[in-house]
Amino acid sequence: MGQPAAAAAARRQHLSPRALARLKATLRADDPTDEIGAAWGIKEQLRGLLTSRSLADAHEAKMRLGVSVLAADMPETYRLWTTITAWWEEIEVLAVTGVTNARTEAANTSIKQIERTGRGYRNPANYRTRVPLASAAQTTA
Structure with a gap:
């Protein structure tokens, strides 16, 4: 399991089994189009991307995020992808140095x-x- 996947797993561990079950149940009941669930999943992938600590991990996370953005097929996720692409050089600096402004x-x-x-x-x-x-x-x- 690579760093981004390990980081995502660690974040999921912050939700208790009961909280995770409640989240899934709520999404099943109140999100018939699965847009909210897709947006939440993409947000989690973005968190994984921004916590990458190497260029290889960041590129891998970016590609996974891109596939999810295409699958979600929502204007909001396309805007997010445009922003990620525009700021990619700065995100690479973050991945290598851990420094932000x-x-x-x-x-x-x-x-x-x-x-x-x-x-x-x-x-x-x-x-x-x-x-x-x-x-x-x-x-x-």
């Missing part, structure tokens, strides 16, 4: 929030001072 994106979101709630900062110097102060407050909290 999540911390940078979080900092940018915090700065944008400060700007949105800045109410009354007419002086750019005051605004520039507010950003590191808010960042320092978050770091120490």
